[in-house]
Amino acid sequence: MNSSLPVPPEPLELKKMLKVTLALNNNNIKILLTGNRIPAYLWSNSRWKVFLSRNGWTWQEFLKFISNNVDLIADWINGKSSWEDFISKLEEKIYSYKPLRDTKIL
Numbered sequence: 001m002n003s004s005l006p007v008p009p010e011p012l013e014l015k016k017m018l019k020v021t022l023a024l025n026n027n028n029i030k031i032l033l034t035g036n037r038i039p040a041y042l043w044s045n046s047r048w049k050v051f052l053s054r055n056g057w058t059w060q061e062f063l064k065f066i067s068n069n070v071d072l073i074a075d076w077i078n079g080k081s082s083w084e085d086f087i088s089k090l091e092e093k094i095y096s097y098k099p100l101r102d103t104k105i106l
Helices: 012-024 029-044 048-054 059-067 070-077 083-097
Strands: none
Touching: 012 029, 012 070, 029 048, 029 059, 029 070, 048 059, 059 070, 059 083, 070 083
C-alpha cells in the first residue's frame, strides 16, 4: 500500500517519557493514552488532521480509534516496531476502519 498519510518525525523525547511512564505503571498500556500525547502529535503536529477530517474523521473518532489500537503504541515504545512500522500499521488500520475517499495530500 502506498502511504497517503505523511510520516512525521519520530518524537524521541515523547517516546522516552512514555517508556518511563509505562515502566512506572506496571506496563499497563492504557497509561499510554493519558494526556492524548501520541494522538495529539499525529493529529496536530502532522498533516493528519487535514487529511483525516477531509475524509469524515473527527478528533473524538480519532481518539477512540487510537485507544482501540494502543497495543501498536506499546510495540513502538518497547522497541518491537520502528516508528515507520508503527505509522504504517496504524495507517492500514485507518483504511480498514473507515475507507478514505480523498487521498490527496495538500
